[in-house]
Amino acid sequence: MAERRRWWLRVQALLEHWPAYARGTGPQRGLMVGALIGLLVGGLVGGVLGFLNRGIPGAIVGGVSAGVVAMAAAAALGWSIPRRKVHLSADIEFEDTRESYQPGDVLSGFVVLRSDGSALIERATIKLSCVGRFVHDTLPDDGTERVVYARSEKVYASETAVPVRLVRLHRGSEVRFPFTFALPLQALPTHHGFGCVIRWMLDLAVEARYPVDAVRREVVVASVPAEAPGGSSLAAVTCDAFQLSLSLPQLQYAEGDSVQGHVLITPNGGAAIKELRLALVRVERLTEGDGHIVYFAERDPAEAEVVGNRQPAENGTTYVWLEQHETLADGIKLDGARPARYPFTMPLARYYRPSVATAEGMVRWQLSAIASRDGLPEVQAALRLEVYTAAKSVGRVLSRGAASG
Structure with a gap:
């Protein structure tokens, strides 16, 4: 036989x-x-x-x-004579094992075709694309408080290659065809937010006389810090009773790093502070919307259904997410002019949510020191941070089914 x-x-x-x-x-x-x-x-x-x-x-x-x-x-x-149905399958294999790519890197790999019978492959097309998806909420005109979400999409980059043309596969064959893409020097980073989602995708489509499932792979593109290093930064606010200062050694941080600094309170006389706390927020600002801000207390919107505090704004839609918070001290009594120093360390989680800016929306990070007093407005000193994802192998090539969005 x-x-x-x-x-x-x-x-x-x-x-x-x-x-x-x-x-x-x-x-x-x-x-x-x-x-x-x-x-x-x-x-x-x-x-x-x-x-x-x-x-x-x-x-x-x-x-x-x-x-x-x-x-x-x-x-x-x-x-x-009836013939056995031929089953074809396709896959994408990456040439190296790196977990993320940076702007300007070369992305190379193989289109892999397998068949359990004789079949002619007309062509196989692989496309690398960067797509941004933006979500903003609106209130319906019927006067109800039910929130309706509107979605828009923007293609920022797209390149197509045809590594396979008119190839006959035989029973039990497995054939690899190479492909190569160069990421743009100004490539947007991967961002997995709520109102702003940016993804780089590889899509493989095979044209043959037998059906072949489409293949999709997500490629994580890491953001890199700006060329100019972030220097020491200080934010200070003075009220009638004291000066509140927030000091950091730098303003650029990678996901997975820890933000270290200190808060300094310099009294102008006797005063009492009910609570001194830190708040790290991620702000998603979208150009579309009816003019409002939504404040969310949950750290990660994917963990649960969240209900935000909606406030009016001038234009667009802004989502403010409380990513981290910490109480540095409570029941502080200030006496004389002796300053009080409160050091802190706050970790940055790895969620693939770097700082990013496009015409359709932007994401920024802000760290605030907040002093609250009984019966008086809060005093706040804030610094804007640049968060990037290129350090410590943050990225990961994620396999997605063909039906994933």
């Missing part, structure tokens, strides 16, 4: 040089194989019988007549 299979595979390899056979469907290939077998066998048998009966003229007439009849019959039989 194995020897016969190897023999048939060798015959198929020879037939592949015949263009009509190479491009034919299963029934068409069966018709051609049947016609060839019928012509050869019928012609041989008819020729032998004709030769025995009437010599060489009989061999010619018998061979041609029997060959034509046998060719027609065998071709019809080859066309009508």
Whole structure:
């Protein structure tokens, strides 16, 4: 059985040089194989019988007549024989094992095609694209408080390659075809937020006579810090009773790092502070919307259904997420002019939410020191941070099913 299979595979390899056979469907290939077998066998048998009966003229007439009849019959039989359905599969493999890419990097890999039978692949197209999806909420005109979410989409980059054209796969074959893309130097970073989502995707589509599921892979593109290093920064606010200062050694941080600094309170006289706390917020500001701000206390919007505190604003839509908060002290009594120093360390979680800015929306981070007093307005000193994702292998190539968004 194995020897016969190897023999048939060798015959198929020879037939592949015949263009009509190479491009034919299963029934068409069966018709051609049947016609060839019928012509050869019928012609041989008819020729032998004709030769025995009437010599060489009989061999010619018998061979041609029997060959034509046998060719027609065998071709019809080859066309009508039911064939096993061929299953094709496709995949994307990356050439290296890096977990993330940076702007300007080269992304290379292979389109992998597998088949459990003979099948012609017309072409395989792979596309690298960067798509931004933006969500903003609106209130319906019926006067209810039910929030309606509107979505928009923007394609920031798209490049297509065709690494496969007119390839015949045989039973049990697995073939790899290389592809290469260069990420733009100004590539937007991957961002998995709520109002702002930016993703880089590889989409593979295969055109064949048998169905092949589309393949999608997400490629994480990390953001890099600005060329100019963030220097020491200080924010100070003075009220009637004290000065509140927030000091950091730098303003650029990678996800996974810790923000270290200190808060300094310098009294102008006797006063009492009910609570001194830190708040790290992520602000998503979108250009679309009816003019409002929504404040969310939950750290991660994906963990639960969240209900925000909606406030009016001048334009657009702004979502403010409380990412981290910490109480540094409570019940502080200030006496004289001696300053009080409160050091802190606040970690930045890895959620793929770096600072980013586009025409459709922007995301920024802000750290605030807040002093609250009984019966008086809060005093707040704030610094804007730049958060990036290029450090410590933050990115990861995520596999997604073809139906994932």
